[in-house]
Amino acid sequence: MFTVCVLTGITLKSKLQNRVELLEKSLLLLRLISIELKYRCLPLDQMIINLCKSDDLADLSFLTDCKNEFENGNDFDASWKKSVESFSSSLKNEDKQVLIVFGSQLGKSDVESQLGICDMYSLRLEEKLKQAQEERQKYGKLYYRLGFLAGLFIMILFV
Amino acid sequence: MNVKDNKRYDQVLSVISTRIKLILTQLDEATVQTVQEIRLRINSPVVIVCLSGSRFLNLNGKLTSVFSDNCVITTPAELSDTLNRVCSFSLHTNQQGINSGFVTITGGHRVGICGTAVYDANGIVSVRDIFSINIRIAREKCGVASQITETLMNDGLKSIIVAGPPSSGKTTLLRDLSRQLSSGYTGRYVKTVVVDERGEFAAVSNGIPQNDLGLNTDILSNYKKSAATELAIRSLSPEYIIFDEICSDEDLKSVEKGLNSGVNFAVSVHASNEYELRNKPIIRRLILSQCFSYIVMLKNFNSPCEIDNIIRPEVRENEIYWTDFSVHGMCSYGDNIEIQTSKSS
Numbered sequence: 001m002f003t004v005c006v007l008t009g010i011t012l013k014s015k016l017q018n019r020v021e022l023l024e025k026s027l028l029l030l031r032l033i034s035i036e037l038k039y040r041c042l043p044l045d046q047m048i049i050n051l052c053k054s055d056d057l058a059d060l061s062f063l064t065d066c067k068n069e070f071e072n073g074n075d076f077d078a079s080w081k082k083s084v085e086s087f088s089s090s091l092k093n094e095d096k097q098v099l100i101v102f103g104s105q106l107g108k109s110d111v112e113s114q115l116g117i118c119d120m121y122s123l124r125l126e127e128k129l130k131q132a133q134e135e136r137q138k139y140g141k142l143y144y145r146l147g148f149l150a151g152l153f154i155m156i157l158f159v
Numbered sequence: 160m161n162v163k164d165n166k167r168y169d170q171v172l173s174v175i176s177t178r179i180k181l182i183l184t185q186l187d188e189a190t191v192q193t194v195q196e197i198r199l200r201i202n203s204p205v206v207i208v209c210l211s212g213s214r215f216l217n218l219n220g221k222l223t224s225v226f227s228d229n230c231v232i233t234t235p236a237e238l239s240d241t242l243n244r245v246c247s248f249s250l251h252t253n254q255q256g257i258n259s260g261f262v263t264i265t266g267g268h269r270v271g272i273c274g275t276a277v278y279d280a281n282g283i284v285s286v287r288d289i290f291s292i293n294i295r296i297a298r299e300k301c302g303v304a305s306q307i308t309e310t311l312m313n314d315g316l317k318s319i320i321v322a323g324p325p326s327s328g329k330t331t332l333l334r335d336l337s338r339q340l341s342s343g344y345t346g347r348y349v350k351t352v353v354v355d356e357r358g359e360f361a362a363v364s365n366g367i368p369q370n371d372l373g374l375n376t377d378i379l380s381n382y383k384k385s386a387a388t389e390l391a392i393r394s395l396s397p398e399y400i401i402f403d404e405i406c407s408d409e410d411l412k413s414v415e416k417g418l419n420s421g422v423n424f425a426v427s428v429h430a431s432n433e434y435e436l437r438n439k440p441i442i443r444r445l446i447l448s449q450c451f452s453y454i455v456m457l458k459n460f461n462s463p464c465e466i467d468n469i470i471r472p473e474v475r476e477n478e479i480y481w482t483d484f485s486v487h488g489m490c491s492y493g494d495n496i497e498i499q500t501s502k503s504s
Contacts, residue, residue: 041252110251110285
């Protein structure tokens with residue numbers, strides 16, 4: 001029982017850590033998309049293939065799902081939304097929502113406007129990242145300690 | 160059924176909205192082979208242009224020459240969906256093309272786009288309220304340039320102008336000319352550069368040309384003609400440069416720049432008939448440069464890539480003399496049979 005409580009604390013702590021890491025990767029994704037747009041002006045199908053090949057973005061498995069959906073003839077919008085929504089991760093719904101809305105704007109205007117959209121959603125993700133970092137700092141150790149104490153408490157009760 | 164034609168038809172269908180695509184897949188194979196254009200207009204019937212002319216598509220997947228309630232009507236949502244697919248859901252990549260009125264899709268098929276232009280001080284910035292889309296199926300026909308390579312270039316490279324009305328096969332002919340010249344059909348592998356400003360010549364996708372332009376051909380894809388000529392002459396040392404559709408002063412200057420560097424050119428221009436050909440300022444300027452040896456006039460869209468006539472223009476004292484250089488079975492390997500010589504100044 002003690003172990004279960006401690007592990008729960010550790011899981012909650014690592015979830016906070018994962019959220020920070022995934023938001024950092026998402027920010028990197030937006031920067032890479034900006035670069036692809038500005039210097040290569042690639043269409044989305046080729047861009048998504050290139051992004052899937054990036055080792056830095058390997059944790060964002062929704063990119064591969066989106067690529068597969070898109071290759072099956074679905075709309076980019078729908079493919080992106082479906083993949084982000086089903087991305088089982090430590091990202092909160094509000095984080096996913098930023099990514100979904102960003103995806104719905106991709107490919108809908110000229111390069112200059114697209115770069116503006118990348119900047120705007122990068123700012124939103126940076127806010128989420130800051131929030132996630134604060135939460136990690138605030139609750140990370142707390143979850144671990146609570147798990148440990150809860151386990152200790154239950155053990156004492158039984159003994 | 161030609162497998163390549165089937166593949167090209169499938170490439171075109173892949174950008175069309177699902178309901179219309181499913182109906183188009185029901186067309187019989189003989190008809191598919193003659194399809195030249197697919198036209199979609201909001202709240203209007205789907206029009207298929209075949210060798211026999213414009214036909215309406217009906218809900219049973221058949222073509223009809225009479226409009227009826229059974230014809231397939233394009234909804235606004237279907238047109239919008241098709242446009243998204245044409246642009247691969249990437250307007251940013253195709254904005255310039257849309258502003259110019261067309262986008263080239265995988266396979267080199269040209270999609271004409273009509274809507275309402277939005278201007279700023281520098282020109283068109285975007286096109287809104289897209290009303291219609293015209294998809295032209297590009298064909299790759301091997302051998303259609305044989306008459307040119309065998310008849311006109313048996314004793315060396317010549318600069319030529321390919322003229323013809325829209326859909327007469329100018330691009331297809333130039334594509335085959337590139338393939339033949341650079342693949343040794345004239346006895347050597349001519350260093351050829353193709354300037355593919357609209358991406359329909361070579362149809363490069365992911366860096367790989369989808370059309371065969373020959374063994375010794377370099378492709379400058381999406382380059383403007385002016386930039387491409389300079390680049391080609393400086394770094395690719397071509398013997399032959401192929402341009403599609405010379406239609407502006409800027410294009411003309413690019414060709415003239417290249418001609419002064421001793422490179423041979425093949426260019427195409429729109430001209431519906433010989434009268435138009437002789438009076439078109441762009442053609443006259445090209446001829447007055449005295450670098451173009453022949454004008455190849457193509458027939459109309461009913462006979463794509465078929466040569467109607469070859470004309471040999473000559474400039475004497477700033478006047479152009481037009482000599483017919485027959486190809487109707489009389490001409491063999493460079494025999495210049497003067498049928499009629501006329502002068503125009």
